Amino acid sequence: MKGKVVLITGATSGIGEACARKFASAGASLILNGRNREKLSALKDEFTKDGVETLLLPFDVMDRDAMRSALASLSGKWSEIDILINNAGLVYGTDKEFEGNLDEWDIMIDTNIRALLSMTRLVVPGMVARGKGHIINIGSIAGDAAYPGGSVYCATKAAVKALSDGLRIDLVDTPLRVTNIKPGMVETNFSVVRYRGDKAKADAFYKGIVPLCGADVADVAFYAASAPAHVQIAEVLLMPTNQATGTISYKRQ
Numbered sequence: 001m002k003g004k005v006v007l008i009t010g011a012t013s014g015i016g017e018a019c020a021r022k023f024a025s026a027g028a029s030l031i032l033n034g035r036n037r038e039k040l041s042a043l044k045d046e047f048t049k050d051g052v053e054t055l056l057l058p059f060d061v062m063d064r065d066a067m068r069s070a071l072a073s074l075s076g077k078w079s080e081i082d083i084l085i086n087n088a089g090l091v092y093g094t095d096k097e098f099e100g101n102l103d104e105w106d107i108m109i110d111t112n113i114r115a116l117l118s119m120t121r122l123v124v125p126g127m128v129a130r131g132k133g134h135i136i137n138i139g140s141i142a143g144d145a146a147y148p149g150g151s152v153y154c155a156t157k158a159a160v161k162a163l164s165d166g167l168r169i170d171l172v173d174t175p176l177r178v179t180n181i182k183p184g185m186v187e188t189n190f191s192v193v194r195y196r197g198d199k200a201k202a203d204a205f206y207k208g209i210v211p212l213c214g215a216d217v218a219d220v221a222f223y224a225a226s227a228p229a230h231v232q233i234a235e236v237l238l239m240p241t242n243q244a245t246g247t248i249s250y251k252r253q
């Protein structure tokens with residue numbers, strides 16, 4: 001992993017931040033994307049102290065022009081991205097499909113699908129030209145089956161699966177690899193966003209179960225990225241031991 005250039009979207013929290021730490025600890029060079037510039041700078045300071053080369057690429061992934069110019073600004077080794085981790089994503093609300101907020105749905109679709117696709121479109125041609133690269137998409141167990149109050153989020157993650165599978169097909173005659181990681185419950189800021197800032201409600205969601213943490217997902221991303229060149233970890237479903245499906249889990253009372 002030493003010297004490999006890893007670009008992570010949404011690196012300022014949860015799974016993205018954990019991926020940054022994991023790949024940093026293995027000597028990768030990091031390009032960190034996010035909207036929270038203060039958090040990005042703090043991460044850069046921390047990594048730089050540890051001798052990890054870190055470049056910050058702050059932009060909102062929903063802003064395609066900003067994305068395009070940020071990626072165009074990369075030069076030298078930074079323009080040769082080895083691993084793209086499409087992680088930025090979110091869910092808003094638990095509304096029924098006939099009652100939800102259209103603007104919130106647009107944000108989910110723009111972030112979870114359109115931005116992931118744009119990043120792929122902008123980064124992958126360089127990987128193809130160099131004959132190496134790995135795209136790691138953070139999908140979800142939610143993409144496997146819809147659950148109550150989650151139809152739009154579930155649809156976005158089903159799209160991540162289709163886009164990952166389609167990209168793998170389109171790259172089949174290249175050395176590039178595509179991995180779709182599908183976590184179940186991971187305790188991050190994700191549920192706080194889902195419950196529109198209600199931290200108590202988010203905490204209650206994980207009560208009685210030991211959820212995954214960001215580092216558990218980062219371990220899987222790192223495993224996939226470290227596999228021998230002839231091994232493609234296409235898809236991984238991981239969840240807490242006391243979770244069985246997107247809707248069935250055991251929580252102690």
Ligand code: NDP
Nearest residue numbers: 010012013014015035060061088089140185186188189190
């Ligand atoms: P967090 O809320 O902790 O992290 C989400 C990250 O994405 C934040 O850094 C956030 O930045 C960033 N982000 C969101 N929107 C944008 C945007 N428009 N532009 C740039 N960055 C953005 O949640 P997780 O770490 O849990 O989520 C990461 C991914 O994992 C998501 O794709 C999610 O769907 C997926 N996932 C999460 C699971 C879970 O249970 N937690 C389970 C399965 C999948 P900001 O702080 O600026 O919003």
Ligand code: 8X3
Nearest residue numbers: 140142183184185246
């Ligand atoms: C997040 C997992 O099941 O909370 O993608 O939707 S779930």
